[in-house]
Amino acid sequence: MDPRFQTLQEVLQQVKGYIYPNEVELHWGLLVVVYPYLTGLVAGAFILASLERVFNVREVQPTYRLSLLTALAFLIVAPLPLLAHLGHPLRSFEIFLTPNLRSAMAMFGFVYAWYLMVVLLLEIWFDYRQDLVLWSRRESGPRKWLHRLLTLGATDLSEASLRFDRNAGKLITLIGIPSAFLLHGYVGFIFGSVKANPWWSSVLIPVVFLFSAIVSGIALVLLLYMFTSLVRRVEIDMTCADKLSSLLLYALIVDFSLEVLDFIHRLYESEESIKILSQMISAKLFLSLVVLQALLGTVVPILLLGLLSPAFRSRGLVEVPDELRRWAYVGAAVLIQIGIFSTRWNVVIGGQLFSKSLRGLTVYKMELTGLEGFFVSAALLILPFVVLYFLIKVLPPWQEGETAAQAGLAEVA
């Protein structure tokens, strides 16, 4: 038997109730789950970086550059799942060549380009320019030329010029915050505006997406900060880790409240779809929604962070040694990543599991190989870390580098 028919036959056996023939197979699979997950991490990491820059949260300064590079690495990879899902990647440039102002999806090309070119790259450039100039003066070989190229020839290190860098960076961050909101709010908007789908169609979806993005971004940077410190054998700045975990807790509480609000709103509204949606939650999404997203991905991290992080009391509600607190933070951050990935899964896959007749449920059968399969998605989830590795090699984000650069500047002076 043709393997496609075999899959169809296996799926058909798990279909419940009445569904239309074209609803058996899901059109948006794992790749479309990966896409909002990645863009969420971009927006979240950037908003964390902007905290230091705009709101002067000094404690998270050690993660400022790391968050920017993380956002860039994930932003570079973010469109790849979509391109892999749609096929014909060379056609994607048509978005820019013949812009369609009435298509939300096409306009996202411009949101993406704006965010990449005007916000993220410029902010990183202004922040690193001084270091790039100093590195290119001190280094030799290909690194010297690479860093020199990246200065774009702007090698002026006068006090006025550096002040301009700082002011420009601050201005770009100010523009960047609404841009980051736009970037991920848009992803929620795409789902929220599908008015034919009761699981997606909600004005709260863009806001919920945004806050879950902030949560996942902070958790990822926290993990990366701890991991890179471990690899570099540098002591973790606990003030920074504590502040990150407090921020993570606040964002998580807001995110959870919004999701609960959405849930209660749906229950109270009790539209005609409520029965099939509750069937879907109990029959098809129990593990990914109730267990992974709500319990392990939200409630457990809130309890862990609420008890151990200094959000409510300077030493935490339960005082524990630094080492244990670090492990608790890592545990909470990992659980949050699982939870947010499940959130994306529940939105994308959940929205296609029930029939438009509201009388039946289908099932999603994930493939292992193939373009829409598990391995491609896993590779796309690993790729940003590879990109980040190279970005860190070219643009070391560590404070020691900055201090050395300051010393170099002093020498030059």
Add this chain to the structure above:
Amino acid sequence: MPQQVTRLAVVFGILILALVLARSQLVPKTFGQAGHYRAAAVTEIAAAKIHYAGHEACAACHEDIAKTRSAGRHRNVACEVCHGPAADHVAAPTDVHPSAPKQRGRCPQCHGYDSARPTGFPQIDPVTHNPVRPCISCHQPHAPETPREPEACGACHGSIARTHAVSAHALIGCTRCHETDRRHKTTPLLIRPSKPASRAFCAGCHARDAGSPKEIPRVDVTTHGERYVCWQCHYPHFPEAK
């Protein structure tokens, strides 16, 4: 002006210039003239070869068949749905002959059983329905009629018959609940079978004091769901369904 601004202006200038250049080279000349598409595509498509002639062209020569078809159940099925594109045949009637589907494969595309098809639409199981024999040996495709009256209700109501056959009501015949005039078999849309109109009908077996076998579930028909007829809540073809 700070050095950074001039350098960035150069970089962005190059990028914008590249975009403008790419647009001038890659966007088709007629794009956007009539909407968000290449206007020349319309004339190109209009110039494409026409394959279908339309049923009026067929009727011009095959008047007798057109007359039979217009009176039959296939009156809304155009000739070329079964016979394929016939423009070449119209242009050269003796040289090109359209195909006629004489094999069994074609008719089940519409008449093979599929639960998504509307109830009452004639559907058969191609595997069990007179195997091997071509459909046209019994059915006249231009004005199809069932060769004889259907024997069982399942011939048209396949979905219900299949559900009913595995339900607790499997041994109750259709006509026990539906009073069906014989003419329903030949004019199904004009003469409709009845449905039980009162609760007393189901109570005949399911009331506490009914004389039916004791395994049959009982309810107090005076209090149980009093405002409704039974089948408004219970699906009689598969009463186990919740």
